[in-house]
Structures are given as structure tokens and as C-alpha cells.
Amino acid sequence: MKYDKISLPYKFSDLEPHIDAETVNIHYSKHLQTYVNNLNTIVENNPSFFVGKTLEEVLSDVNNIPEEIKLPVINQGGGVFNHNLYFSILSPTAKLLPEGELLKDINDTFGSVDKLKEQISNASIGHFGSGYGWLVINKYGVLQVMRMSNQDNPLSIGAKPILTIDVWEHAYYLKYKNVRADYVKNIWNIIDWSVVEKLYNKYKA
Ligand SMILES: [Fe+2]
Numbered sequence: 001m002k003y004d005k006i007s008l009p010y011k012f013s014d015l016e017p018h019i020d021a022e023t024v025n026i027h028y029s030k031h032l033q034t035y036v037n038n039l040n041t042i043v044e045n046n047p048s049f050f051v052g053k054t055l056e057e058v059l060s061d062v063n064n065i066p067e068e069i070k071l072p073v074i075n076q077g078g079g080v081f082n083h084n085l086y087f088s089i090l091s092p093t094a095k096l097l098p099e100g101e102l103l104k105d106i107n108d109t110f111g112s113v114d115k116l117k118e119q120i121s122n123a124s125i126g127h128f129g130s131g132y133g134w135l136v137i138n139k140y141g142v143l144q145v146m147r148m149s150n151q152d153n154p155l156s157i158g159a160k161p162i163l164t165i166d167v168w169e170h171a172y173y174l175k176y177k178n179v180r181a182d183y184v185k186n187i188w189n190i191i192d193w194s195v196v197e198k199l200y201n202k203y204k205a
Helices: 021-045 055-060 067-088 100-110 113-126 180-187 193-204
Strands: 131-137 143-149 160-166
Touching: 021 067, 055 067, 067 160, 100 113, 100 143, 100 193, 113 131, 113 143, 113 160, 113 180, 131 193, 160 193
Parallel strands: none
Antiparallel strands: 131 143, 131 160
């Protein structure tokens, strides 16, 4: 069993001017790759636990992870899963508004797409330290905005993540320096709602 990073469906420079090529390159090729390598080292040392399990299954059932590897799996496995989600919802040709059932659900729950984006932005910008802002389907089947620290993942509390914004400094510091708010404001130009819709429809099915 081995876990891997997604293949990027765009070039490092394709997310400019919103995220610069060097940041995407280092973030994907170095940071994410390190999480992949560290996770696979844990897997090599504990093969029987991981056999036949997707990473999503592992992170959805954290109480079942052997105690001696629980924290490393949450950190390294979360680092792989969270970054794969993050990079997969970004696109240089992003669909900038949701449609269909997701749009209806957003309007019912938050009032409008703009209000939802404001909530996710505030959660992401206001998060203290490293972590992510999230849009999830919570364990009651309701859309919810949340923030989590480090590489923690909503799967561990029974939620299904469909959108995430990485607010570790490595995600924006080269271009935006300390101004996380500008990075979060601009990332909406490259968040592809067609991918978010697919995840929503998959989890709602
Ligand atoms: Fe990151």
C-alpha cells in the first residue's frame, strides 16, 4: 500500500497572478511530497494496518488507528489528503459560481454564495497559526464552515470536506508576505466550483 499526491492538472505558473509559480512549485513538489514520503514510511513500518484502506478511510476512522502511530498518521496523512483536496479545487479556468443542488443548499444554509464565501474567508483569515478553512457536509448532512489547525481533517469528526483553503504561511508567504487576507481574497478567482460540486454530489449520493 502506498499513498501519493495528485497529478496537478495545471502548470505551476497557471495560477498566477493569484498564486505565484514558485509558491505552487515548492508547495506541491516539496511540502506535499514530504508529507507523502513521511506517510509512506509509516505505512512501510505498519503495512498490515493500511492494507486495502484509502487515505480517506484511514482519516475517517481515527479511533481505529493504533495509538503508537495515531498522531503521525493524522499529521502526515492529513498533510497528504488536505493538500490533494486543496490543489484539486484550484484551476486557472475555474467555474466561479456553484450551480444545482449545491447552490440551492448554499442559499438555504447561508443566504447566498457571497455570504458563504465571506464566512469561509473569515474563518481562514482569522485562524490563529497554521491550518485550513473548510466547507464541509457535517455529520448531520448540513453544510458548515469550519477551521482546523495544522493538518487536522474534518473526516476525523464525521464531516465530509468539499472545499478547503490552506492558510499555512508556505501557501502564500512568498507573494503575500504577512497579508493572509489578500491571499484569501484572491484565491476565490481560482477556486473551481465544478470540482466542489462533484464532491458535494458524491457525498450527498
Ligand atoms: Fe500547505
